[in-house]
Amino acid sequence: MRELLVAVVIVAILLSLPFLLMSEPKVIKVFHAGSLTVPLKEIVKEYDGNVEIRLEGSGSVEAAGKITELGKRADILASADYRLIPSMMYPNYADWYVIFATNEIVLAYTEKSKYADEINSENWSQILMKDNVRFGFSDPNKDPCGYRSVMTLLLASKLYNVPLDELLRENTNMRIEGTEAWVPDPVEVKVERIVIRPKSVELISLLEAGSLDYAFEYKSVAVQHNLKYVDLPSQIDLGSPDDKMVAVYSKAVVHIFVGSDKERKLTGAPIAYGLTIPKVAENKEGALKFVKFILTKGLDIFDRLGQPAVRPPVAYGNVPAELRDVVEVRP
Amino acid sequence: MIEVRGLSVDLGEFRLRDIDLVVEDGEYLVVMGPSGAGKTVLLQTILGIVRPIGGRIVVDDVDVTDFPPERRGLSYVPQNYALFPHMTVFENIAFGLRLRGYDEGEINERVRTFAEIMGIEHLLHRNPMTLSGGEQQRVALARALVVDPRAILLDEPLSALDKSRRIELQSFLRRLHSELGFTAMHVTHDYLEASLLADRIAVMFDGRVLRVASFQELIEDPSDERIVEFMGMDNVLRGRAEKVGNGLSKVRISDLELVTAYEAEGDVVLVVRPEDIYIHPLGKLAPMSARNVFRGIVESVEFRSPVHVVTFRIGEVRLRSVVTRQSLEELGIEPRKEFLLSVKATAVKVISQ
Amino acid sequence: MAQGFAALGLLLVLFILLPLASLMVGTSPREVIEYGLDGEALSALYIGIAASLLATVILMVLGIPLAYVLARREFKGRELVKALVDLPLIVPHGVAGIALLVAYNSRATIGSLLASLGLKLEDSFWGIVAVMAFVSAPLMVDSLIDGFSGVDVNLEHVARSLGASESTTFWRVTMPLASRSLMTGSLLSWARGMSEVGALLIVAYYPKSINVLIMERFWTYGLKVAKATALPLLIISLVSFVAIRRLSRRV
Numbered sequence: 001m002r003e004l005l006v007a008v009v010i011v012a013i014l015l016s017l018p019f020l021l022m023s024e025p026k027v028i029k030v031f032h033a034g035s036l037t038v039p040l041k042e043i044v045k046e047y048d049g050n051v052e053i054r055l056e057g058s059g060s061v062e063a064a065g066k067i068t069e070l071g072k073r074a075d076i077l078a079s080a081d082y083r084l085i086p087s088m089m090y091p092n093y094a095d096w097y098v099i100f101a102t103n104e105i106v107l108a109y110t111e112k113s114k115y116a117d118e119i120n121s122e123n124w125s126q127i128l129m130k131d132n133v134r135f136g137f138s139d140p141n142k143d144p145c146g147y148r149s150v151m152t153l154l155l156a157s158k159l160y161n162v163p164l165d166e167l168l169r170e171n172t173n174m175r176i177e178g179t180e181a182w183v184p185d186p187v188e189v190k191v192e193r194i195v196i197r198p199k200s201v202e203l204i205s206l207l208e209a210g211s212l213d214y215a216f217e218y219k220s221v222a223v224q225h226n227l228k229y230v231d232l233p234s235q236i237d238l239g240s241p242d243d244k245m246v247a248v249y250s251k252a253v254v255h256i257f258v259g260s261d262k263e264r265k266l267t268g269a270p271i272a273y274g275l276t277i278p279k280v281a282e283n284k285e286g287a288l289k290f291v292k293f294i295l296t297k298g299l300d301i302f303d304r305l306g307q308p309a310v311r312p313p314v315a316y317g318n319v320p321a322e323l324r325d326v327v328e329v330r331p
Numbered sequence: 332m333i334e335v336r337g338l339s340v341d342l343g344e345f346r347l348r349d350i351d352l353v354v355e356d357g358e359y360l361v362v363m364g365p366s367g368a369g370k371t372v373l374l375q376t377i378l379g380i381v382r383p384i385g386g387r388i389v390v391d392d393v394d395v396t397d398f399p400p401e402r403r404g405l406s407y408v409p410q411n412y413a414l415f416p417h418m419t420v421f422e423n424i425a426f427g428l429r430l431r432g433y434d435e436g437e438i439n440e441r442v443r444t445f446a447e448i449m450g451i452e453h454l455l456h457r458n459p460m461t462l463s464g465g466e467q468q469r470v471a472l473a474r475a476l477v478v479d480p481r482a483i484l485l486d487e488p489l490s491a492l493d494k495s496r497r498i499e500l501q502s503f504l505r506r507l508h509s510e511l512g513f514t515a516m517h518v519t520h521d522y523l524e525a526s527l528l529a530d531r532i533a534v535m536f537d538g539r540v541l542r543v544a545s546f547q548e549l550i551e552d553p554s555d556e557r558i559v560e561f562m563g564m565d566n567v568l569r570g571r572a573e574k575v576g577n578g579l580s581k582v583r584i585s586d587l588e589l590v591t592a593y594e595a596e597g598d599v600v601l602v603v604r605p606e607d608i609y610i611h612p613l614g615k616l617a618p619m620s621a622r623n624v625f626r627g628i629v630e631s632v633e634f635r636s637p638v639h640v641v642t643f644r645i646g647e648v649r650l651r652s653v654v655t656r657q658s659l660e661e662l663g664i665e666p667r668k669e670f671l672l673s674v675k676a677t678a679v680k681v682i683s684q
Numbered sequence: 685m686a687q688g689f690a691a692l693g694l695l696l697v698l699f700i701l702l703p704l705a706s707l708m709v710g711t712s713p714r715e716v717i718e719y720g721l722d723g724e725a726l727s728a729l730y731i732g733i734a735a736s737l738l739a740t741v742i743l744m745v746l747g748i749p750l751a752y753v754l755a756r757r758e759f760k761g762r763e764l765v766k767a768l769v770d771l772p773l774i775v776p777h778g779v780a781g782i783a784l785l786v787a788y789n790s791r792a793t794i795g796s797l798l799a800s801l802g803l804k805l806e807d808s809f810w811g812i813v814a815v816m817a818f819v820s821a822p823l824m825v826d827s828l829i830d831g832f833s834g835v836d837v838n839l840e841h842v843a844r845s846l847g848a849s850e851s852t853t854f855w856r857v858t859m860p861l862a863s864r865s866l867m868t869g870s871l872l873s874w875a876r877g878m879s880e881v882g883a884l885l886i887v888a889y890y891p892k893s894i895n896v897l898i899m900e901r902f903w904t905y906g907l908k909v910a911k912a913t914a915l916p917l918l919i920i921s922l923v924s925f926v927a928i929r930r931l932s933r934r935v
Contacts, residue, residue: 004931005744008870012741015734019809020802027890029807037904054807054890057903070785070886072806205907225906380841400844407845413838417860427846478846 027052028286029073031063033080034201035103035145036273038224039305040078043298051286059143059199064088073280075287080218081144082274086317087264089278096317097274098327100295101302101309104239104271105145105152106229107135108204108222113213116228124230125162128214135214136195136203140183141256144271145200147183148238149216151252151268154179155236158251167193180253185260218271223306238271246270272310277320288322295326332356333405333482333516338376338386345372346538350386354482354516359508360543361525362518364535365561370518373535374484377516379403391481406475406483410490412467414459420446420470421455427478445473448507465496472507482514489524501527522546522562534558550604553682559602565651566603572596572681579622579676586646590622591679599681605640607678608652611671612662621673628669632659639664643672707918711911719912725897729917732894735809736877739816740870743824747869751828752854756837766829770822777819777882784818785887811888816877823872831865832858867932871925878921 032040034057044053058066060079066072068088077094079085085097107124109116115127128135137149150168157164158179165176171190175182189196195212197203204225206212219239222229234240235248252268275294277287299309315327333354340347347369354360362370375381377388379400387396395403406427415423421442428438446452449469454462459470468488475483488504489497505528508515519525525532526546533543536557542549553559559567570584572595580595581588591601609621616624627643627650634640638653641664650672654664664670719725754766772780786792789806790799798805805811835858843853859866881895889896894917902910 005866008737009741009744012734012737015730016738016809016813019734029890034903041904056889057900070782071789071791199903201903205902205910208907375841378841378845380844399849400841401847401849403845405845407842409838409842411836411838413836413842415839415843415857426843426848430847430852474842474846484845 025052026050026283026286027054028075028283028290029054029056030076030078031056031058031066031072031074032076032078033060033063033144033273034058034199035080035218035221035307036078037201039101039220039298039301039307042301042305043294046297046301047290047293049286049289049293051283051290053290059138059146060084061088061142061144062198067278067280068093073282074278075281075283076275076291077278078273078275079144080271080273081148082272083266083269084144085274085276089276093278093280094276095279096315096319097276098291098295098313098315098319098323099272099274099310100299100313101273101307102239102271103218103220103273103307104232104234104237105148105216106219106222106232106237108207108215108217108225108227108229109213110207110210110227112210113207115213119230121231121233124214124232125156125160125164128164129162129167131193133213134193134195134211135216136197136206136212137216138200138203139187139196139198140254141185141187142198143200145216145218146196147254147256147266148271149200150174150181150183150254151238151249152216152232152236154181154252154254155248155268156232159233159236175258179251180255182255182258185257185262218307220306238268240270273307288320292323292326295323332391332514333377334389335373335377336387336389338373338383338388340369340372340376340381340383342372342381345369347372347376347383348538350538350540352533352540352543354514357512357514359515359517359528359530360533361529361531362516362533362535363520363522363525363561365520367537368535369538370520370535371486372538374407374486374516374518378405378407378484404481406478406480408471408475408483408485408488410487412471412488414467414470414474416458416460418459419455420451420457420459420462423459423470424455424474424477426474431478441477442473445477448510449473464492465500468492468500469503472504476511476513480513482516485515485517487518487520490519490521497524504528534561536561552680553602556600556682559682565605566608568601568603568648570599570601572599580681582679582681585648587625587648589674589679590676591681592676593679593681595681602680602682603650603674603678605651605653607674608643608650609673610641610652610654610658610662610664611673613669613671616671616673619673620675622676623672623674623679625672626669627672629664629666631666632664643670645672704918707911707914711908711915715908715912716915719901719909720914720916724892725894725913725916728892728894728897729920731809731812731891732878732917733920735812735893736816736874739813739820739877740824740873742813742817743821743873744866744870747821747824747828748859748866751825752832752858754825755829755832769825772819773822777880778886780818781815781883781886784815784883788814805887807888807890809888809891812884812891812893815883815887816880819880819883820873820876823876824869827865827869827872828862831862831869834865835861864932867928871928875921875925878917 028051030053032055037057040055060081061084063077063079064084067074067077082097082099085094114133119127127133138146140146140150153164153168168174169176171193173184173188187196195206200217201221203212203215207215234245238249249268249270254266255263256266257263277284277291281287295313299311302309313327315329319329335350335352338347338350362373364370372381376383379398387394390403424442424445425438428441443452446455449472451466451469454466459467489500492500501524517528529546531543531545532549534541541555549558568584570582572580572582574580574594574596578592578594580591580593582591582599582601625645627645630642630644632639632641638655639659641652641654643650754762788795790796790804795805803810805814839857840853843857881899884893884896898910898914901913
């Protein structure tokens with residue numbers, strides 16, 4: 001008995017020794033949206049910068065929250081909605097951002113999903129209305145994909161004249177009026193019809209397991225996970241940067257964290273990814289170099305993976321000098 | 332030798348009040364009393380397990396009051412023997428010797444010697460939990476004695492055993508003590524056990540030591556009602572006494588009047604041992620030295636091995652006497668018959684006034 | 685009654701077995717090698733095992749004295765201390781992580797002291813150890829308290845009377861008799877540490893321990909990859925448990 005104990009103690013100390021002797025490596029910490037995981041990983045692979053790049057994925061709102069609320073120090077923040085940077089991080093945590101890629105909302109499914117062989121871009125809303133169909137989207141309070149999905153549903157409801165808004169009203173605790181929705185915190189659903197998860201990628205496992213029929217996802221995510229998907233009309237998929245579409249998108253309004261002091265109003269807009277280097281970054285130098293790489297060589301990778309790059313990337317605010325030659329600075 | 336001076340302990344529920352006690356070298360002192368009297372607390376305080384709030388403890392002329400248990404040289408046998416279950420019998424006995432740094436050879440020798448004395452040498456390799464109660468007892472004793480302690484303290488060591496085992500071990504302990512001559516403090520609530528083993532008995536009640544005396548002395552002169560009650564003495568009577576001169580007193584107990592050789596006045600409590608009440612057939616008695624002769628009617632006869640207890644009624648008063656079967660038959664003692672009873676004045680003991 | 689007990693017991697075993705079996709079924713050896721045994725996964729396994737072992741050892745060293753005092757010594761507020769030590773059991777893992785971060789992050793008072801010694805909490809191996817120790821503490825301490833309480837105090841008294849000091853009594857009598865509880869407590873602590881995720885995601889995402897890796901792969905790549913990544917861990921845990929219980933029985 002004693003020998004066993006002594007053995008355990010010795011082993012524990014020996015195994016931990018490397019960490020004691022290891023010095024703090026040079027790192028770049030990147031807090032990013034879940035939907036950027038695959039392209040960022042690719043980019044990290046291709047980057048040759050003699051530095052450890054640590055990618056931490058989460059919902060975009062959570063990613064920003066880790067910096068603003070938990071006091072964590074990231075070197076780069078990449079959000080699935082560029083607007084979160086000015087709304088959550090200005091002025092204390094950031095004062096500029098760059099839009100570098102876009103995306104659109106699709107309806108993902110697998111061959112296990114009900115009516116999988118029937119569904120298309122015309123009838124998808126009717127299929128969702130069926131009683132035995134279960135669909136899901138991510139938590140609007142935590143993930144931009146969530147509130148974007150709700151916007152798509154609101155716009156679709158108006159476009160197709162199908163009572164999808166009624167469906168939402170009956171099965172969640174959201175308040176819906178026309179194309180405007182109020183999402184309380186926490187959001188509650190009747191799980192027989194609608195499923196909600198903090199991150200949109202978590203819905204994928206449910207799709208694969210067969211316990212969910214349809215999920216609103218970014219196109220990039222559907223592509224990267226080899227899922228079938230229904231291409232939705234550009235009037236509702238938030239994927240077109242066209243000015244006419246921007247006006248249509250802006251009809252959809254979603255309020256999140258309704259009832260708390262974090263309440264925010266989000267207006268429909270094309271899905272555009274934004275990044276910034278937070279003011280609290282510890283490795284600003286390394287971050288700048290890496291961001292430059294993302295905004296040049298990295299753009300090809302985004303294109304390849306279903307997230308069309310914005311060429312050239314468009315930057316707003318107090319853009320650092322080192323990046324001014326790779327972006328288009330707008331006032 | 333153990334000397335306890337003015338020892339006081341306050342454990343909330345249990346208290347010791349100002350205890351003075353001496354256990355002489357080689358003496359077998361039995362501490363006797365009802366549960367709750369504080370006997371175990373006394374033992375544990377002397378051992379050093381419990382801290383006193385006042386008083387001193389001196390062992391072999393060394394004041395050990397502030398010493399931890401391991402420095403007092405007193406061995407302990409608790410009520411459940413507390414044999415180390417993770418060691419063999421041999422290791423149990425050897426435990427104290429190992430602590431003292433004896434070498435393997437000496438330990439071996441000593442353990443075996445004691446095991447033989449205790450009659451358990453065939454059990455040395457066994458696990459103590461597989462032994463019977465009596466065997467465990469002996470191991471506990473061996474373990475306690477092998478280290479040559481200044482004294483050994485035993486807490487109700489025989490209470491967990493059945494009657495025949497208990498008697499067996501009582502005689503064993505007695506022989507052991509006369510052979511080895513160790514100093515012992517033995518706690519019990521069984522006064523018969525005390526009578527068998529004790530050189531002296533310390534009677535404890537309610538945290539105090541009432542008396543220290545030999546068993547004989549206690550029987551003949553209980554001097555305290557509580558001792559009488561505790562020892563289950565019979566024929567305890569309450570009455571009013573009056574001195575009548577010549578060193579005698581008369582005590583009125585309802586319909587009965589007894590003469591006692593004690594000088595007493597006022598309200599008293601008396602005790603008469605059943606053995607001291609003689610039964611005679613009605614009629615004229617030959618002259619004898621008994622001051623008390625009176626009639627009584629047999630109420631009941633009970634067999635309490637090996638004697639018969641005869642309960643007599645004298646008016647409202649009840650007295651018990653004991654007779655052999657032979658006397659029972661010879662005198663024809665049976666309920667409702669009347670007999671003459673005699674008691675000597677010296678057998679009427681006044682125990683409190 | 686014996687059959688009824690066996691039947692109910694079997695129900696529970698199946699309840700546990702089925703989900704675990706489903707993790708293993710459908711994962712090909714190739715997938716296991718590709719995702720479960722690649723460089724990242726092996727490194728993550730090493731970190732997880734090393735950290736949980738160290739956390740367990742730390743809990744042994746600190747938990748044994750605490751448990752002994754709580755088991756033997758009566759003092760005011762004893763129940764409060766016991767309840768306090770049990771809190772990590774109930775606190776949701778994320779909340780535990782946030783709490784540890786707020787209390788010990790390298791810019792807080794204690795945290796900065798430790799940081800100057802090279803022991804940073806956030807995103808470090810020591811942070812992982814701290815999280816695991818925090819969540820496992822109740823398991824170690826409760827088990828030891830049970831163990832020590834079960835040792836007849838008279839045994840200690842007798843040992844003292846025979847000449848053993850407090851510490852000798854503890855090491856030769858009390859601790860050996862409570863060794864089973866130490867074994868159980870350690871096993872549970874190690875296991876609990878190995879299974880921790882929620883708090884780790886908040887306090888120390890990096891260096892990536894195995895559970896963080898599994899969750900990350902689950903979110904990024906889906907179920908299949910996560911299963912393959914988790915399989916080696918499952919097998920190691922199973923083997924370890926069986927081995928340790930075997931070894932302890934022989935003692």
